[in-house]
Amino acid sequence: MQAVRLPLMSLTELLNVVRPSGLLSPDAILDAIKVRSESRDMDLNYRGMLIPEENIATMKYGAQVVKGELKSALLDGDTQNYDLDHGFSRHPIDDDCRSGIEIKLGQPSIINHIRLLLWDRDSRSYSYFIEVSMDELDWIRVIDHSHYLCRSWQKLYFPARVCRYIRIVGTHNTVNKIFHIVAFECMFTNKAFTLEKGLIVPLENVATIADCASVIEGVSRSRNALLNGDTKNYDWDSGYTCHQLGSGAIVVQLAQPYIIGSIRLLLWDCDDRSYSYYVEVSTNQQQWTMVADRTKVSCKSWQSVTFERQPASFIRIVGTHNTANEVFHCVHFECPEQQSNQKEDSSEEPGTGDPSTPNQQLDPHAPRAPSASSLPPSPGPNSRSPNQQNQ
Template sequence: MCDHHHLRPQTSSHASGDVEHVNFLSEDIGALFLQDNYSDITLVVEEKKFPVHKVILAARSEYFRALLFGGLCESKPGVHEITLKDTAASSFQHLLKYIYTGRMLLTSLQEESLLDVLGLADRFGFVELKNSISQYLEAMLSIRNVCLIYDMASVYSLSSLLQTCFEFMDQNAMDTLQSDSFMTLSASSMRAVLSRDSFCAPEIEIFKAVRRWAEQNPEVELSSVMCSVRLPLMSLGELLNIVRESSLVSADLILDSINIKTTHRDTELSYRGSLVPEENIATLRHGAQVIRGEMKSALLDGDFNNYDLDRGFSRHPIDDNNPQQGIVVQLGSASIINTIRLLLWDKDMRSYSYHIEVSMDEKDWVRVIDHTRFQCRSWQYLRFPQRVVKFVKITGTHNSVNRVFHLVCFECMFSKKTVELEGGIIVPRENVATIRHSACVVEGVSRCRNALINGDIQNYDWDSGYTCHQLGSGAIVVQLAQPYVLSSMRLLLWDCDGRSYSYYVEVSTDQQHWTMIADFTKKPCRSWQVFTFPSCAMTFIKIVGTHNTANEVFHCVHFECPAESSALSEFESRRSSEDPSPPTLRLLPPAGSNMALQGLNQAADAEDGYGGMLQDGERSASPTLSS
């Protein structure tokens, strides 16, 4: 090996005292690649000899460490050559260069060599190289190679590459079926591909592709693959004239398929549908259209900002005696969805009730969302188990103002986000009593309608930043946009002096029937409150003050549900270690709580200038609400 050190550029010294010449180290070790200098063993691959250095191979690979120093026969003294079987010499040379240099130019490798190197990287335990090749293969998928790459990804358990191959084949299902590479799939890979609901092609075309595959793979037991073909999705003519004549499917299986097709509900059939993750497919661009409902053009135009009393929404009259009522959206193609977003008309404080059904034939409907028992408003975020859908029907059943259901915006999609459901209702993990989640305060006095849920816990004093009600009259009521299943809440009582309050909390789905979930009427409570209760569905939360040690007004600065996870964890920890049932969790006052205000005149009129936010005569007879 020649001395090349004198070719290196001079490097300047560093005042910090740190020297980093990693590039020189890489060059020096890389210079040993395929050099006899200092080599102490030879690897023989397809009769080609590779001089190597045991210590370098052992340092880079556990496989070679065990082979060369693990006590096997190859590691005994006097062994100078080791033969590696089932290995291609050209591919091994690429791997060996990577071992010495840490570099490999993947673009210079032919596809076959690339797959060979992938196999060697897996065999010899080079995980980083295997992942890098996997990512490179993801970017070079084509109809010509996707099936071959899928099989390799399956052999080497490359989950990311497998998923990318699945998605590519889903998006190009017909081309994949007709490609030559489809014929090279193993039986297990064939089953994995065809069993996916998102591999969306006409079932008769899938059957024909399997028939061609069977002709080229006569040694494979066909029933292991044919079970992935969904015969009940074919027409009667296709079953009798194509499937039966092929002699690949028994007469009994064909009769069973006809029986399923004719006796089962359409919604019970195992349909295939296209899958477009995280993208709204209820758009004109995706071929969707509104086929039932008044003022159809507004619903799918994507404009959810420009609407008023006369325009910007679709609607239908609410008629309890008309089962055909509703707004129906037809998607551009059968699609897999699990998420729907709606914007109910919300220019005033009205609430709606509704349900949503889906169908493949516009005849047999299955209900996926039932909010007929709940009062809902503004934006609705809805989740349900994924289904293949062609038609979506939204039916309003109640409007608190009149007998018309108004819908401003409709979106549907497949989402990969994990959402917990209980009885079809979302169990949120973040605070949903926020303006961003379309919640609102419908009862209570404040200078700003939604001060209670605007998230500001810093800026409040004796005059502003809180919501209140007169003791013995009224309450503070928060309406969530839609029903949620909740089991915890947190609120901040006004704490700018040493006063304490007593209160209770009730919840409701319709603002008529209330259930108490927290009773602190006999406890002196102050500042931050956190409490839990048995989970239940709700849309309204009523906070009622029953005592204030300073005056006759109940003041609340902030409300959230569910309680912030960190606060809830601290509450549960304190409850288990101190008091089995404490009424509150006392935290430090937030920045902005001015304890010095204790000496100020607290008889100021807190109602002055309050913008008349209370609805339906809830305001009492001009009380003086002071802090």
Template sequence: MSTWQQHVLLNWRTNDRNNGSKSEETPREGLGEINHTSELTIDFGKLYNQSDYSDIELIIESEHFYAHRTILAARSEYFRALLYGGLRESQHDNHTIEIKECKAAAFKILLRYIYTGQINLGKETEDTLLDLLGLVHQYGFEQLENSLSMYIQSILSLNNVCIIYDTACLYELNNLREHCALFIDSHGSEIITTNEFLALSPEALSSVISRDSFFYPEIDIFYAIKNWHDYYYLSQKDQWKPFDSIVSKVRLTLMSMIELLKIVRYSNLFDLNHILDAIDIIHAESNSAVTVNNRTNYKNYRGRLRLNENLATKAYDAEVIEGERYFLNYFLSCGEVQQYLLDGEVINYDLDRGYTRHLIDDVHHICVKLGEPSIINHIKLLLWDKDTRTYSYYVEVSVDNRNWTRIIDYRLYLCRSWQKLYFTPIVASFIRVVGTHNSVNKVFHLVSMEVYYKRKSFAIVGDIHAPIENIATIENSAIVSEGVSRVRNALINGDYQSYDWDTGYTCHQIGSDGIVIQLSQPYVVSSM
């Protein structure tokens, strides 16, 4: 630095010091940050498919694409291994590489994305999108794969869902696969009659019809499988595989005896012994007395799957078929008044109204009939809770109102208020709640019932929920049943800040009694 520069710098610092040293003030937020990524993207985009400065030429279906080794390698692990992994293509004197088993139209879109990070999916055909999805999966563009899968989910239709489902199965794209499966579940009666259904691969077809939620008359499913069999066998004799793995997914026990004997038997698709076994099961169940079992389902029912929707509502044609309503000092039968149990009212109830009841004995219970056989894994019950009374009960479900499966058994536990019951998925048309104990009298009172299939994961030990969240809270209907406090339930109200010697805590005299928290229902817990 020259003497003149040193002199100017010294005067500048002196003036700053005399003027309050504005240079020492904190710069405005963001003033020191420069973000010109938009220009960078534009400049990189100028290199897309340009022969200038390119060092590699890719040939796909006789179409030539110009690119740069370093850019391809930086954007994709696949290209990094191909171009710098010691393979023949990694030799720098090899300027031309032919890529086979790839569609030029799809690769052109992907190459543009590599250089610009942008794609307009709305302009592309469905076939091109599926080809692109295959390339994206092969080359390891995970973020693009997720975005592309989400877009494809939004354009599902009766005409394309089968081929998209096949593609999702092939590339093990679980989210897209499940979304397609749900779409097929909802539109199966139309889809199984389309030519697209006949084009499903054996693996995809087996996956579709094995779902409990593929809820259609089994004889219709049988006809669809037979049509697929005839089409597939005639069109691909050279690739024909044994049909047993697909035929075994047809649930013969869900057909009538006439259908089995007059239709299925003459199709020659099923072993006669399998048909006779199905007839035995159907005959045994139709002639048996009412039974109760634990998770045994010989008939392997199918049911409607509605995610996160309360099925116990009038909108879904649910109704209470057993139980008494209490209304203005009178007990009325199911059809005489509004069905309180399913009306969603969980605030305005008392001793005079707003609940359904049954006498606690060996005969009575409360039963709800759903609008159709449905797959469920979660039930919410509200036990009458205007005082501290407790109840015991169990819950059973059935498809035919004859053969019952017990899914919850809380006869040995004291329960109160909201019951959040989780269990492995099961098909049900009827749900009955049987009260076995009331700490005050011999009547079981139920205010509300909600029935769901929930996607959330949950753990069950036996038939008891093992929660991961705190269940000793007011929101989860816990109460402090023993202990001294100025504020009721201060111990579990979630306030960890506002406490002193006068309030905000629960206590007991040492050597006498203790502090007891009563949870609303039994839980399996491992920490507190």
């Protein structure tokens, strides 16, 4: 009888069914009543279905969206065909967080991993939290990104929980007061992960295009050249991101907050120049923390930067000096630093550039960086789609 989970039974069942059966002692029944009365529902020892490494938020497993607007789009598996008008579920963002998007699983299930795709057809960011429940009354918060700016694919991990209901509540949108989700998946994974302050401590580089990181400030001939992993093919003309000294910076946005304690940079090194710079991190683009100050150091080629681990969604690299001209150039960025690549990269010849120097604005030998007028103009207030109000 030890396998029987008495605290999951109601008081009526314990008194009117279990007690008359005589199968359990009065003390065992009283202990069960005590546990049930003193514990919150989500702390009880529920059973749940366990299907490792498979998304159970699908119609195949009986999942359905029970709250939110445009419910049909969330679990249809389509992560490509969405725009301003369709392909997402949404809810209005309110101050009391009463609205939300809620998924009911086909049966109680054990999960520790959620993937969701935030609407990302422009540069907007969102904040949100996720809660799980068995009865829609007692909710446990498993993810809290309400104070972080997030975008695109979210890969979320948390201690395993048995749940039947999952609620995603948007708390902020940098464009309007609507929260949009394109896709949702949940599962149990055996993949090892480390959490600190509720955030993932990554071992692999998360500043990649595959992980939906992006360069949101800085000038380059190729978008996200800084994050494409190419540390060999760069020269006088291409393969780097830059900013003019004394104006602007190079800013990388990660898709979600991580606990970061190191980064690695490759400064442009096709000649003998040196640079000085500093690095700051932030979770909201408002408050910045300096994690490296190399403004009084002559730096060349590969740069390893380590610091006290802390939450970060944004990394800002600000050049302060270049011995050749008034522009700061960076070829590659990664975080955290990938030690396995250090030896391989350090043994390579720096740069692959043609020693000839074309006369172009982005040329590392050019005296100035491109002016703001050479960049694509930002959409003005009158350039939004008519549907922007709801998107």
